[in-house]
Amino acid sequence: MNILVVSDLRVYYQTTKGVVKAVDGVDFKVEEGTSVGLAGESGCGKTTLGLSFLKLLPENGAIASGSLMFEGDDIDSLDEKTFREEVRWNRISMIFQGSMNALNPVFKVEDQIAEAIKLHDKKMKKRERIATARDLLRKVDIDPTMGRHYPHEFSGGMRQRAMIAMALACDPHLVIADEPTTALDVIVQKQIMDLLRRLKAEMNLSLVVISHDISVLAELCDYLNIMYAGRIVEWGAIEEIFENPRHHYTHGLISTFPTVEDEERKSTFEFIPGAPPNLLDPPLGCRFHPRCPAATEICRQEPPPEIRRQSEKHYVACHHQRGDLH
């Protein structure tokens, strides 16, 4: 069963320079109990998409069209109060990009976790809330007595763990992790990934992991979405995507980030030439065509290709898909 189904979503930002179409016709789904990756270069709209699940868009951003169904509820039509009290953190929580600043510097870590519990479980007493907060810290391998300390006394990795503990405070059904390992050193990255994997199994979570680092997603996810300039260009089961990338952009991304197991790929290190387009004024036709090795007239002229079924667990949006590698 799908816990989250997003169809034809458009999220636009109003700026003085014009409308930024950060998410422009996205289909996205999360099957219950699975972990879904969202990959793409910086600025392609990953965070925007993630924030729209929680209706947390910045003031100048709004959902222009499309639908977001979460556990059968239409997220966009739920009123603010109901959404805040029943959905936020209670059913969907988020681990933020750059957790360095995601914790409030003037409150103790355990109090920040306890606050989340208080908001969604009004009956629990203060003592129990703190005790629960400490249990959560223990669960993410932090000494529970550290809860009495302030975020600045935590290392980067510990803050990220504390953020994860906080995200789990209300037993959410879906957790969105936005760049959970970015800005951490390699060893800590590995620890955080192991932790996420363990917690997901233990708590039967559904997970959306956002990252520009496709090797992180390769280790954590069952499915992968490849995003380019506000659109999903390829979706599929993780091994499908890695073994048989159909979109030229996906192929480029995979070559840019060789996975650890995949030593030979390093020899065919391939960078994607050019830079991602400005979302104020994206190119006509397929957005990737200016950088695509296989682009032809149709890619320039026709509207962006629809995402089409390739197989049961593989969809792609390209006029000239790459041939089967096998």
Next chain:
Amino acid sequence: MSLKRYILKRILYSLVLLFFALTLNFVIFRMAPGNPIQVVASGMRLEPEMVERLIELWGLQEPLHIQFIRYLKSTLTWDFGYSYNSLEPVSREIGERLGNTLLLMGVSLFFAIIFGTVFGIYAAYKRGSLFDLTSVTISLFSYALPTFWMGLLLIYVGGYVFGQFPLAGTMSRPPPIDPILKVFDKAWHLFLPSLTLFLFQYGFWLLMMRSTLLEALHEDYITTARAKGVPERDVLFKHAFRNAMLPLVTNVALQIPGLLNGAILTETVFSWRGLGLYTWSAIQFTDYPVLQALFYIFALVTIVCNLIVDIVYGYIDPRIQF
């Protein structure tokens, strides 16, 4: 390091600072032109024996370092010598006026902080609204207008056009006997000067509060709070305000010297019998002992305010490195 040691360190630092201020205050007046005898003697003819006696009375015949040590001792014991102008003890004259100045500054600062921050918070909350726009405009005006001009305007409007308020002074003459009426009489005199000084500060607090809050509202931890389901009111008053408190506290200390400056102008315009007016007349008369005492008190106030802020900061900002 513990909070206790941090506080101790701040106190020690303040004492060192105070010593430097005292030294500077001594040196400046030794280097200032004109000698006290000339100042006092100007306008009256003094007998040479009289001059001798004054020199001895004021200890001007002693070597400089002895004078300095005596100066330190007497300053620290709140003994500032005699006014060249009135020949009264300076400490007594200051004592009579200090209360009035503290009253004027305290009342205006208190209301400026209360109104400034409350409206500042509300303006930040309703950013972009008509309320926001008008309060920012008014604040910029009141912040930018010169104090003496504002004072004169208020005297004209409050004292002349409406005729409800006294034009000058600290108390009616003769003052009412009944203690309750006395309080009312003082408040009645206090109203216009404190309103002037209030307007001088109010805009600053509003703009400061509004901008620090808006800045705090863009921090990542605010998005976290919203994601957790914290209602918008608590996002503002709890999560953003607690962080905006820090610059607020610092600014109280930083504003005090500027406030003294404003008080001097206001007291002069309103003939409010406080330290500001006293400073003004002491400058007119080149009354060195008085000026020296006043400079010392101003330095002391500034140092103490900074010390208090440092200590308060130690309590409210967990990030302070002790």
